[in-house]
Structures are given as C-alpha cells and as structure tokens.
Amino acid sequence: MDKKLLIIGFLWPEPKSSAAGSRMMQLISFFQSQKYQITFASACAKSDNAFDLSTIDVEKVTIELNHSSFNDFILKQKPDIVLFDRFMTEEQFGWRVSQHCPNAIKILDTEDLHFLRRARQQAFKDKVEVTNDDLFNDTSKREIASIYRCDLSLIISTAEMSLLQNTFKIESSLLFYLPFLVEAISEAQKKTLPSYDQRQHFISIGNFLHEPNYNALLYLKETIWKGIRAKLPNAQLHNYGSYASQKVNQLHNEKEGFFIKGFAEDVNKVMQHSKVLLAPIRFGAGLKGKLFDAMQNGTPFVSTSVGVEGIVDDVNLDFVCDASEEFINYSIKLYTDTSTWRQQQNLGFEILEEQFSKSHFESEFKKRLLDIVANLKAHRQHNFIGQILQHHTLQSTKYMSKWIEAKNS
Known part of the structure; x- marks a missing residue:
C-alpha cells in the first residue's frame, strides 16, 4: 500500500x-x-x-x-x-x-x-x-x-x-x-536559449498582491525607470504579474515605455525574450522565484541585497544594487554591454548548478x-x-x- x-x-x-x-x-x-x-x-x-x-x-x-x-x-x-x-x-x-x-x-x-x-x-x-x-x-x-x-x-x-x-x-x-x-540546465538547453541580439526590453515580474512586489513596481515607476529612460529613450519595461488591480493598471504609460502586461501565461517564454530582469526588492524574505526563473532562462538580472539573499553571499557583486543610482547605471550597462550580459548569464547558470x-x-x-x-x-x-x-x-x-x-x- x-x-x-x-x-x-x-x-x-x-x-x-x-x-x-x-x-x-x-x-x-x-x-x-x-x-x-x-x-x-x-x-x-x-x-x-x-x-x-x-x-x-x-x-x-x-x-x-x-x-x-x-x-x-x-x-x-x-x-x-x-x-x-x-x-x-x-x-x-x-x-x-x-x-x-x-x-x-x-x-x-x-x-x-x-x-x-x-x-x-x-x-x-x-x-x-x-x-x-x-x-x-x-x-x-x-x-x-x-x-x-x-x-x-x-x-x-x-x-x-x-x-x-x-x-x-x-x-x-x-x-x-x-x-x-530546480532542474539542471544541460549544455544543449543553453544553446537553444535566445542570444543577446535576439532579445529586447527590460522585464519585471511578480504577483501584484504581494506587497514587496507592488512596492518594487512603484519604485521602478517613480525612480528607477526614469533614470534608465533618460539614457535609453527607446527602451521599454514590460511588467508582468497576476492580480493586477486598478492602481497597478493605472501605472501603464506607453509614452514612457512603462507597460503593465498583467498575467504571464508562460513565464519561460516572456523571460527568454527579455534582455534584463529588474527586481529592486526593498523588503521581504525567502528566495525570490523571479530570480530563479531568470537564471533558468539565461536572463541576467539586477536586484538588491534583500533580493539576492540566500542566492549569493557577496553583496558587493555588480548586479546587487541597493542605491537607486547604482541600480540605474548597472541596468544600463547590462542592457548595452554584450560582454557584461554574457558573463552574468553564465554566472546564473553556475549558481543554479553549484548551489541548487x-x-x-x-x-x-x-x-x-x-x-x-x-x-x-x-x-x-x-x-x-x-x-x-x-x-x-x-x-x-x-x-x-x-x-x-x-x-x-
């Protein structure tokens, strides 16, 4: 039995x-x-x-x-x-x-x-x-x-x-x-992932009912994205998440390149077609699933010390940015510098293989x-x-x- x-x-x-x-x-x-x-x-x-x-x-x-x-x-x-x-x-x-x-x-x-x-x-x-x-x-x-x-x-x-x-x-x-x-990612799977040149746009993702995610969305809208768009006027940020309320949908602004996309039916698909994940989590606990989704799909990310807690011990790494100016500058570098982007993609694969x-x-x-x-x-x-x-x-x-x-x- x-x-x-x-x-x-x-x-x-x-x-x-x-x-x-x-x-x-x-x-x-x-x-x-x-x-x-x-x-x-x-x-x-x-x-x-x-x-x-x-x-x-x-x-x-x-x-x-x-x-x-x-x-x-x-x-x-x-x-x-x-x-x-x-x-x-x-x-x-x-x-x-x-x-x-x-x-x-x-x-x-x-x-x-x-x-x-x-x-x-x-x-x-x-x-x-x-x-x-x-x-x-x-x-x-x-x-x-x-x-x-x-x-x-x-x-x-x-x-x-x-x-x-x-x-x-x-x-x-x-x-x-x-x-x-998480399942191990084979070399064959890595080769099937879209390359840097095949991807476009920034992405954020997270259940909007979860207060740390909603706070991060507001922070992106009011601070981070303005700094990025000042240097990358044609860039777009696609924000995905379930349970988008009226106050969330009101943040949508196509002229600013700030899009509320709502529920992602296939997180792997939207993640693989995006160039960089932005995750400015300012409070919370546990592991952040969005960062694991990003690493599994070869999508580099920028986050905070709270965001990467339990994933990396070294908060001095370039992609760990608690100050808004650092977050903006590294996001731009990651989005525009092919070498930096590929280095961080490989680091994500290594983290998953060695630690998880x-x-x-x-x-x-x-x-x-x-x-x-x-x-x-x-x-x-x-x-x-x-x-x-x-x-x-x-x-x-x-x-x-x-x-x-x-x-x-």
Missing part, C-alpha cells in the same frame, strides 16, 4: 502566479517520486489561476476552519505525513492532527519566514534598519511555536536557517534547508525523512519544548476552536 501524505494548504497552488505555488508543486513532485498517495486539502476558495491537481492524481478536498468535520476527515485519511503550508495552517489544524493521528509526522513548509518579512516591511515604512528587537515580535512567537510543534520545518534560505539557529537558538534537528528544487541541485537536495530530504520515521519517538523526546507547546496548544487552541464552532452553529 502506498504511503499517505496529506497537505493542508493555506492556498490552492498557483504555480503560474507565485513562487509559493511553484514551491508547492515541487514538493508534490518529490513526494510522488517517493510513492506517496497525496491528498491536498484547503479551506481557501479556489481562484481561476489554481492548478488542477486532479490532472496529476492528487485528490482535492475542501475543509472547514474551526469545524469538527475535520476530525472525521483526518481519521479517514490516516496520513503517514501531514505537510502544513505555512504556520497559519498548523495553528488551525495541527492540534486536530495530533489528537486524532498522533503518529503522523508533521512537517511545516514555512515558504519564507513571515515574521522576518513583516519586520523588514515595518522597518522600511519607518525608514529605519531592522534590529533583533524588531524580530522578537508577536508573529515570530507564533511562527517559531509552530516550528517547535512540528517534527520538521522546511527552510528555503540559508540566511533564514542561520537566523533561526543563531538568533533564536532552534536546534538543527528540527530544521531542514530545502531551497527551490535538485537531485542533491531531494536525496538529502529523503534521508532525513527516513531517519525521522525510524526514530520518531526519540526525535520527539529530544524536542521537549515542542511537547510543552503541543500540550498547551491542545488545551487553548482546541477550546477556542470549539467555542468558535459552537458560536457559528
């Missing part, structure tokens, strides 16, 4: 809309390769951009928040592993999983550290540097409590691994570094899972803080949920 995996999704996966959606599809692919029978459950409404999981033999189930029907559902499922998509789903459903399927291994996919992103966003608004005091906030307490309650948490960035281990003193046995799982090997991380993840399965009791005993939090959560969250259910009935 196949092993069973239950994924409780914060959202239904949208791989064409967000890096989080792509990440979830990578995890599903991994578990299917390990012969898991997968059920994906979510309390969220489906959007038109949601991937049809039934086409890859993943069962789809709609569940309710604060409702005892989940108890019957989990008892029927009897999963070997439950994967929580972001800490909010663990808060909602983790206690029910522990109560009714205590032997199920609980894995948290953080996507990125929400408390880090929020702290940086607030610091950006306040025009101050982020300090440790900013990180010790209510969201960090919730998110880290969720990490302790789970048997393993998947961390997408080396910077976030370091933060959790060194600042918050979380033991490595509870964490596993699992970045984006899919086969390597999948192999290591498989080993860690097998070790936890074989030693689950000892693993949990070692995590006594997790047991304490689990005990109190079963009391407090359980009765809060029951109160909400009774109130709503």
Whole structure:
C-alpha cells in the first residue's frame, strides 16, 4: 500500500502566479517520486489561476476552519505525513492532527519566514534598519511555536536557517534547508536559449498582491525607470504579474515605455525574450522565484541585497544594487554591454548548478525523512519544548476552536 501524505494548504497552488505555488508543486513532485498517495486539502476558495491537481492524481478536498468535520476527515485519511503550508495552517489544524493521528509526522513548509518579512516591511515604512528587537515580535512567537510543534520545518534560505539557529537558538534537528528544487540546465538547453541580439526590453515580474512586489513596481515607476529612460529613450519595461488591480493598471504609460502586461501565461517564454530582469526588492524574505526563473532562462538580472539573499553571499557583486543610482547605471550597462550580459548569464547558470541541485537536495530530504520515521519517538523526546507547546496548544487552541464552532452553529 502506498504511503499517505496529506497537505493542508493555506492556498490552492498557483504555480503560474507565485513562487509559493511553484514551491508547492515541487514538493508534490518529490513526494510522488517517493510513492506517496497525496491528498491536498484547503479551506481557501479556489481562484481561476489554481492548478488542477486532479490532472496529476492528487485528490482535492475542501475543509472547514474551526469545524469538527475535520476530525472525521483526518481519521479517514490516516496520513503517514501531514505537510502544513505555512504556520497559519498548523495553528488551525495541527492540534486536530495530533489528537486524532498522533503518529503522523508533521512537517511545516514555512515558504519564507513571515515574521522576518513583516519586520523588514515595518522597518522600511519607518525608514529605519531592522534590529533583533524588531524580530522578537508577536508573529515570530507564533511562527517559531509552530516550528517547535512540528517534527520538521522546511527552510528555503540559508540566511533564514542561520537566523533561526543563531538568533533564536532552534536546534538543527528540527530544521531542514530545502531551497527551490530546480532542474539542471544541460549544455544543449543553453544553446537553444535566445542570444543577446535576439532579445529586447527590460522585464519585471511578480504577483501584484504581494506587497514587496507592488512596492518594487512603484519604485521602478517613480525612480528607477526614469533614470534608465533618460539614457535609453527607446527602451521599454514590460511588467508582468497576476492580480493586477486598478492602481497597478493605472501605472501603464506607453509614452514612457512603462507597460503593465498583467498575467504571464508562460513565464519561460516572456523571460527568454527579455534582455534584463529588474527586481529592486526593498523588503521581504525567502528566495525570490523571479530570480530563479531568470537564471533558468539565461536572463541576467539586477536586484538588491534583500533580493539576492540566500542566492549569493557577496553583496558587493555588480548586479546587487541597493542605491537607486547604482541600480540605474548597472541596468544600463547590462542592457548595452554584450560582454557584461554574457558573463552574468553564465554566472546564473553556475549558481543554479553549484548551489541548487535538485537531485542533491531531494536525496538529502529523503534521508532525513527516513531517519525521522525510524526514530520518531526519540526525535520527539529530544524536542521537549515542542511537547510543552503541543500540550498547551491542545488545551487553548482546541477550546477556542470549539467555542468558535459552537458560536457559528
């Protein structure tokens, strides 16, 4: 009989809309390769951009928040592993999983550290540097409590691994570094990519509902693009992204060469026909999917120290530009200098090959899972803080949920 995996999704996966959606599809692919029978459950409404999981033999189930029907559902499922998509789903459903399927291994996919992103966003608004005091906030307490309650948490960035281990003193046995799982690019594939001369225009891309992306779009419009157009009056910037609102579409201005293109049906196609990706991300966390899309398609990019976090350690590289003037100047150089463009394209290929090997991380993840399965009791005993939090959560969250259910009935 196949092993069973239950994924409780914060959202239904949208791989064409967000890096989080792509990440979830990578995890599903991994578990299917390990012969898991997968059920994906979510309390969220489906959007038109949601991937049809039934086409890859993943069962789809709609569940309710604060409702005892989940108890019957989990008892029927009897999963070997439950994967929580972001800490909010663990808060909602983790206690029910522990109560009714205590032997199920609980894995948290953080996507990125929400408390880090929020702290940086607030610091950006306040025009101050982020300090440790900013990180010790209510969201960090919730998110880290969720990490302790789970048997393993998947961390997408080396910077976030370091933060959790060194600042918050979380033991490595509870964490596993699992970045984006990208396929290796063969030499034959590289040769099929459009050359420098076959490409045109700048590009930006990102889900417009995501605040760091919308902020970057405004920064491009109000500062960066004006500086580039002053030197390259015929250049165009094509801005792609899902969920373009009226305030986003109002930024469209053909005379300025600033185009809002909306949803990209095929990110690889639009990326391959573009010459340079602009990603002036000023706050956020995790890995930036757009930079991986760019490197996979041989498209050089210009970003910031926050943007490249977890991808390169050296923030003094030419394409890492936090100051607007540096960003503008290097964008122009990258767009007009064939040699610089080709050097950075090759560097992108090297980064993917040396640091983000899919086969390597999948192999290591498989080993860690097998070790936890074989030693689950000892693993949990070692995590006594997790047991304490689990005990109190079963009391407090359980009765809060029951109160909400009774109130709503």
